[in-house]
Amino acid sequence: MTMKRLIGLAALAVALGCAPAQAQWSDGVIKIGVMNDMSGTYADLSGPGSVLAARMAVEDFGAAKKGMKVEILGADHQNKPDIGSNVVRTWIDVDKVDVIVDVPTSSVALAVNEIVRDKNKVFLVSGAAASDLTGGKCSPNTIHWTYDTWSLANGTGNAIVKTGGNTWFFLTADYAFGHALERDTAAVVEKNGGKVVGKVRHPFPGTDFSSFLLQAQTSKAKIIGLANAGSDTINSIKQAAEFGIVQGGQNLAALLAFITDVHALGLKTAQGLIMTEAWYWDLNDNNREFAKKFAAQNKGSFPTMVHAGVYSAVTHYLKALEALKSDADGKAVVAKMKEMPTEDKLFGKGEVRADGRKIHPMYLFEVKKPEESKGPWDYYKLRATIPANEAFRPLKDGGCPLVKS
Amino acid sequence: MIEIFGIPSQALFGQLLLGLINGSFYALLSLGLAVIFGLLNIINFTHGAQYMMGAFAAFFLLNYLGLNYWVALVLAPLIVAATGVVIERLFLRHLYHLDHLYGLLLTFGLALIIQGLFRNQFGSSGMPYPIPDSLRGGQNLGFMFLPNYRAWVVVCSLVVCFATWFVIERTRLGAYLRAATENPALVRAFGINVPRMITLTYAFGVGLAALAGVMAAPIYNVNPLMGADLIIVVFAVVVIGGMGSIMGAIITGFTLGIVEGLTKVFFPEASNTVIFVIMVIVLLIRPAGLFGRTA
Numbered sequence: 001m002t003m004k005r006l007i008g009l010a011a012l013a014v015a016l017g018c019a020p021a022q023a024q025w026s027d028g029v030i031k032i033g034v035m036n037d038m039s040g041t042y043a044d045l046s047g048p049g050s051v052l053a054a055r056m057a058v059e060d061f062g063a064a065k066k067g068m069k070v071e072i073l074g075a076d077h078q079n080k081p082d083i084g085s086n087v088v089r090t091w092i093d094v095d096k097v098d099v100i101v102d103v104p105t106s107s108v109a110l111a112v113n114e115i116v117r118d119k120n121k122v123f124l125v126s127g128a129a130a131s132d133l134t135g136g137k138c139s140p141n142t143i144h145w146t147y148d149t150w151s152l153a154n155g156t157g158n159a160i161v162k163t164g165g166n167t168w169f170f171l172t173a174d175y176a177f178g179h180a181l182e183r184d185t186a187a188v189v190e191k192n193g194g195k196v197v198g199k200v201r202h203p204f205p206g207t208d209f210s211s212f213l214l215q216a217q218t219s220k221a222k223i224i225g226l227a228n229a230g231s232d233t234i235n236s237i238k239q240a241a242e243f244g245i246v247q248g249g250q251n252l253a254a255l256l257a258f259i260t261d262v263h264a265l266g267l268k269t270a271q272g273l274i275m276t277e278a279w280y281w282d283l284n285d286n287n288r289e290f291a292k293k294f295a296a297q298n299k300g301s302f303p304t305m306v307h308a309g310v311y312s313a314v315t316h317y318l319k320a321l322e323a324l325k326s327d328a329d330g331k332a333v334v335a336k337m338k339e340m341p342t343e344d345k346l347f348g349k350g351e352v353r354a355d356g357r358k359i360h361p362m363y364l365f366e367v368k369k370p371e372e373s374k375g376p377w378d379y380y381k382l383r384a385t386i387p388a389n390e391a392f393r394p395l396k397d398g399g400c401p402l403v404k405s
Numbered sequence: 406m407i408e409i410f411g412i413p414s415q416a417l418f419g420q421l422l423l424g425l426i427n428g429s430f431y432a433l434l435s436l437g438l439a440v441i442f443g444l445l446n447i448i449n450f451t452h453g454a455q456y457m458m459g460a461f462a463a464f465f466l467l468n469y470l471g472l473n474y475w476v477a478l479v480l481a482p483l484i485v486a487a488t489g490v491v492i493e494r495l496f497l498r499h500l501y502h503l504d505h506l507y508g509l510l511l512t513f514g515l516a517l518i519i520q521g522l523f524r525n526q527f528g529s530s531g532m533p534y535p536i537p538d539s540l541r542g543g544q545n546l547g548f549m550f551l552p553n554y555r556a557w558v559v560v561c562s563l564v565v566c567f568a569t570w571f572v573i574e575r576t577r578l579g580a581y582l583r584a585a586t587e588n589p590a591l592v593r594a595f596g597i598n599v600p601r602m603i604t605l606t607y608a609f610g611v612g613l614a615a616l617a618g619v620m621a622a623p624i625y626n627v628n629p630l631m632g633a634d635l636i637i638v639v640f641a642v643v644v645i646g647g648m649g650s651i652m653g654a655i656i657t658g659f660t661l662g663i664v665e666g667l668t669k670v671f672f673p674e675a676s677n678t679v680i681f682v683i684m685v686i687v688l689l690i691r692p693a694g695l696f697g698r699t700a
Contacts, residue, residue: 039529043528202673203676203678205634207635208624210426211423211670215669218415231529234531235625238533238624238625242624243543244542260528264530265533266535268533268535
């Protein structure tokens with residue numbers, strides 16, 4: 001009897017082994033590594049919320065039902081390129097992670113970009129902003145999903161210069177992201193006939209910006225452009241209010257601000273700010289539904305565009321894997337993602353360009369006055385929609401070697 | 406306009422004043438550290454977390470109990486000082502006879518735990534805390550716009566610093582305190598409850614940190630990481646001034662605020678390292694710090 005069972009089991013094993021290969025997931029599992037700032041200045045705008053967004057994407061995609069075993073890992077890079085590089089190397093070499101997602105803080109993202117290219121895995125950027133990721137530093141393994149410094153500069157910068165803000169002073173976070181945002185915005189200002197009268201580069205992260213704001217005040221520039229993010233932006237805006245910058249006739253341009261920043265500032269301080277975003281929860285029913293589900297699992301905090309971008313990127317990645325039936329070759333996966341049009345419930349229809357830039361409309365918002373807000377997290381008024389074909393840097397201007405002219 | 410080192414004098418005066426304002430935070434915080442180190446021999450790394458707790462206490466008092474800034478200025482330090490009493494009784498008490506290092510490690514661990522708990526609960530972007538209505542607006546000094554609130558911070562900090570120095574160096578209570586650290590057995594023989602005095606001293610130092618936290622809340626957002634950002638700088642200030650020296654902490658606090666402010670004009674990128682450069686130089690020339698006594 002036991003002998004019979006044994007033979008039966010052996011036969012079964014042989015049969016399984018010989019079954020026609022369905023999908024070839026390396027190590028049997030699709031591993032998604034979400035790396036960002038889990039504890040510092042960018043933790044609220046990406047952080048644990050991005051891990052949640054990735055999980056929601058996997059659930060909504062129905063990966064389990066489709067026989068795809070997906071595992072999600074999270075890690076904290078503490079905004080330091082060396083720590084981020086180590087995590088990614090360990091993830092890929094030891095844990096067999098297939099795709100790295102999010103990675104705000106451009107200095108870290110640029111380092112990860114090179115590692116992922118060497119190891120032929122996939123890198124889906126949502127949090128980082130430096131437009132170099134699809135410019136000179138573009139990679140066949142990387143897709144830049146949500147926004148970039150060029151789109152922020154053109155959204156906010158254009159709108160402000162066209163309404164008379166033609167002299168600028170930059171308050172710039174002193175690392176790759178700040179430099180890229182300052183460069184891209186200065187280009188927009190000058191292209192529209194404006195002038196950059198000065199700039200100051202502050203250590204990242206900072207706490208006291210009053211000295212820099214005073215320098216901006218002395219410069220008499222009409223617009224003080226904040227080329228920083230997270231709590232740096234929050235503190236700059238708060239302290240600008242304290243020093244009467246806006247009453248003195250100068251205006252602030254928050255070149256990269258998130259809904260979590262507005263929440264932290266309170267509408268009383270943030271009202272009237274103009275900012276460019278790729279996504280806002282109150283734009284349509286799908287977004288609202290997602291946001292409420294997200295907030296319920298995220299201590300009531302609503303999703304930022306970074307979170308929405310992670311959701312959208314992971315969704316498209318899984319679609320590409322489903323079509324390819326393999327996750328082994330990172331370049332092939334990215335090529336497939338570029339070939340397939342994108343479509344998901346948060347960003348609607350779009351595409352991924354040859355240089356790795358994901359294309360969708362951007363939105364110009366104005367922060368509501370306290371009396372205009374009807375409820376929690378009701379913060380933005382839509383001022384303009386920047387159509388997809390104008391929202392991002394033209395393919396030919398980026399200098400990406402992947403683009404054959 | 407007259408220019409000094411290529412910078413308009415107006416801007417320079419403005420920066421000096423701003424440096425003084427930041428210096429008042431350094432002074433208040435390093436004062437608390439110096440008191441605790443001078444009298445308890447504990448390197449209190451929890452100080453940054455306690456500063457943050459002061460700001461949070463003010464936030465809670467305003468948003469849950471409707472108590473305004475002025476009430477918070479008194480209540481928040483008391484509340485946080487009470488947590489200091491608990492920490493002293495539960496943990497620090499057992500370390501006084503050990504090397505400084507143990508106290509440093511314990512308080513550092515506590516700081517990480519406290520900050521972690523707050524961050525987990527409240528996120529990292531922080532929460533808004535308004536400037537009290539009576540201190541809104543500011544004065545145009547000609548060379549700069551001075552917000553009333555910041556002027557108040559400087560005045561308040563100077564008064565608190567001077568009062569603390571006076572109590573410790575010039576009163577009978579202060580004499581007992583200093584004596585108790587030198588020779589606890591002898592002071593106890595005079596019928597003074599030394600352990601309670603030490604507990605209260607720690608609580609007082611913690612209260613100073615919390616007071617600085619309340620004053621910081623309207624300037625910086627109430628943020629779980631606000632203390633972590635500041636504590637290293639404040640430690641550098643204390644080391645430069647001389648560990649345990651009350652006067653050293655106050656003077657270097659204000660001076661380094663000004664030095665940092667000037668760096669922000671001439672070479673902004675270096676503004677958060679300049680204090681450490683000074684620390685290295687001072688330690689090379691005077692290892693006990695500028696005002697420290699060599700033991």
